[in-house]
Amino acid sequence: MPKNKFQEVIFTIIMVFFMVYAMICYNISLNVGGLNNSVFLSAFHELVIMGPIAFVLDFFIVSKLAFACANRMVDFRSCHPFSMILAISVASVAFMCPLMSLAATILFKNAGSQFISVWLQTTAFNFPMAFFWQLIYAGPIVRFIFRHIFPEKENAKEAAPNM
Template sequence: MPKTKFQEIIFTIIMVIVMVYALVVYNISLDKGGLTNEVFYIALGELVIMGIVGFILEMLIAGPLSKKLAFRLVTPGKDKPIFVILAVSAMTVCLMCPMMSFVATVLFKGVDSQLVSKWIQTSVMNFPMALCWQIFFAGPFVRWVFGHLFPEKDLELAAEAE
C-alpha cells in the first residue's frame, strides 16, 4: 500500500484507470445490448474524461472519506490487513459509484426532467459490477502491480525519508 503522497497518486491513477475503463465498458455494453470488440475501442475515448473526473473525485472526496468511514469499522495495525483493505475498498465503491454514475448520467444520458431517475438507475446497475470488480479483480490486480512498482523494501525506505 502507498506510503508517500507520490505513491498514493500513482496507486490512485492505476486504480482509476482499471476501475473506470471496466465500468465504461460495462455501461457501453448495456447501452448497446451486449459486449462487442467495438465497445473496448469506444470505451478508450470515454476513459479520458471519466478517468480525470474519477481521479479528482477519488483524491479530493472519496479517498479521504472512505478511509474515515472504513476506520470506524476496522483498525489498521490491529485488524487483519485483508479486513482493512476490504473495508476501504467497499467504502470507496459506496462513495465513488453514485458520484461517477451521476457524472456519466449527465454526460451521456443528458439533463432533463428524468435526471434523478436515470441517475438512480445507473447507480443501481453499476454498484454490483463496481463492488465485485473492485473486490475480486481491480483491487488485487492494482495492489500486485503497485507492489512490483514499489517493492515493500522500497516503501519502507520512502516512508523513512519523509
C-alpha cells in the same frame, strides 16, 4: 499501501484506469445490448473524460471519506490487513459509484426531466459490477502492480535511519 503523496497519485491513477475503463465497457455494453469488440475501443473515448473526473473525486474527496468510514468499520491498529483493505474498498465503491454514475448521467445520458430516476437507475446498475470488479479483480490487480512498482523492501530501506 502508498507511503507518500507521490505513491498515492500513482496508486490512484492505476486504480482509476482499471475501474473506470471496466465500468465504461460495462455501461457501453448495457447501452448497445451486449459486449462486442467495438466496446473496448469506444471505452477509450469516454475514458479521457471520465478518468480525470474519477481521479479528482477519488484523490481529493473520496479516499479521505472512505478511509474515515473504513476506520469506523474496523480497528486499523489491531485488524488483519485484509480486513482493512476490504473495508476501504467497500467504502470507496459506496462513495465513488453514485458520484461517477452522477457524472455519467450528466455527460452521457440526456436524462432531461427524468434526471433523478436515470441517475438512481444508473447507480443501481453500476453498483454490483463496481463492487465485485473492485473486490475480486481491480483491487488485487492494482495492488499487485503497485507492489511491483514500489516494493516494500525499498520502502523499508528508505524509512530506516542511516547508520
